[in-house]
Amino acid sequence: xxxxxxxxxxxxxxxxxxxxxxxxxxxxxxxxxxxxxxxxxxxxxxxxxxxxxxxxxxxxxxxxxxxxxxxxxxxxxxxxxxxxxxxxxxxxxxxxxxxxxxxxxxxxxxxxxxxxxxxxxxxxxxxxxxxxxxxxxxxxxxxxxxxxxxxxxxxxxxxxxxxxx
Ligand code: NI
Numbered sequence: 001x002x003x004x005x006x007x008x009x010x011x012x013x014x015x016x017x018x019x020x021x022x023x024x025x026x027x028x029x030x031x032x033x034x035x036x037x038x039x040x041x042x043x044x045x046x047x048x049x050x051x052x053x054x055x056x057x058x059x060x061x062x063x064x065x066x067x068x069x070x071x072x073x074x075x076x077x078x079x080x081x082x083x084x085x086x087x088x089x090x091x092x093x094x095x096x097x098x099x100x101x102x103x104x105x106x107x108x109x110x111x112x113x114x115x116x117x118x119x120x121x122x123x124x125x126x127x128x129x130x131x132x133x134x135x136x137x138x139x140x141x142x143x144x145x146x147x148x149x150x151x152x153x154x155x156x157x158x159x160x161x162x163x164x165x
Contacts, residue, residue, distance in 0.1 A: 001032075001035065001036050001039060002032050002033065002036040002050045003050065003051065004036065004040065004045075004049055004050065004090050004091060005048070005049055005050065005051050005091060006091045006092065006093065006161070007091060007092045007140070007154075007157065007161075009051075009091075011048050011051050011052075011053055012048050012049065012091055012135070012138065012140065013138040014048065014053045014138055015053075015137060015138055016047065016048060016053045016054050016055045016136045016137075016138075017053060017054050017055065018054070018055050018072050019054050019055060019056055019071050019072055019110075022071075022110070022112060022113055022114035026056075026071075026112060027112050029050075029052070030056070030058060030069045030112055033045050033047075033050060033058045033069075034058050034060065034067070034069075036050070037058060037060060037090070038060060040090050042090045043059060043060055043061050043062070043124070043128050044057060044058065044059045044060075044128040044129075044131055044132040045057060045058050045090060045132070046132045046135030046136060047135075047136070048135050048136070048138070049090060049091050049135060055071070055072050055073065055136050056069065056070060056071040056072070056073075056136075057069075057070055057073070057132035057133070057135065057136065058070070058132075059125065059128045059129060059132060061124045061125050061128060063124070063125070066124075066125050068119075069111065069112055070107065070109040070129070070132070070133075071109055071110040071111065071112065071114075072109060072110050073107050073108065073109035073129075073133060073136070074107065074108050074109070075105050075106070075107050075129070075130070075133055076106050076107065076108055076118075077105065077106040078102035078104070078105050078106075078130075079102045079103050079104040079105070080102070081102065081103045081104075082100050082101060082102050082103060083100070083101070083102075083103045084098045084099070084100050085098065085099060085101070085124075085127050086098050086099075087099045087127070087131060087141045088141075089131070089140060089141055089142075091140070092140065092141075092142065092157065093161075094157070094160070095142065095153055095157055097141070097142070097145055097149070097153065099141050099144050099145070100144075101126075101127060101130050101144075102126070102130070103122060103123075103126060104120065104121060104122040104126045105120075105121055105126045105129055105130060106118065106119070106120045106121075107119050107121065107129055107133075142154065
């Protein structure tokens with residue numbers, strides 16, 4: 001099981017580097033990410049969340065054919081239609097909030113062998129992809145909240161998760 005980094009860790013705010021080696025190390029890491037995410041009851045996990053500042057993430061919506069690793073992804077199209085959905089994040093445990101995002105996206109990425117693919121996603125899959133993609137740019141879902149709401153929530157979160165010295 002991998003450690004999941006949480007709010008306050010610098011790696012969550014860094015801009016990530018492209019993956020260049022599609023070796024067994026990457027495959028093993030991605031397997032471990034799927035396991036860690038499923039164990040934690042998450043539906044998405046991005047590399048910075050396990051302390052790796054690289055451009056990849058995994059998703060598993062628990063729906064058929066929606067257990068996917070995205071390496072060096074680019075979202076190339078988003079719908080004009082937006083929707084609201086209550087998001088959470090394994091790096092900000094206990095915090096949930098309604099976030100507005102496009103309802104569908106088209107994403108290009110590579111698989112663990114380096115093979116390129118394009119996927120048009122809707123519904124929950126589109127939602128998770130956008131949330132995880134944000135992680136690769138150092139963006140967390142709380143950044144997409146209104147300022148007042150975010151400040152309140154982060155204060156409450158910090159009180160609850162005060163680091164022991
Ligand atoms: Ni997240």
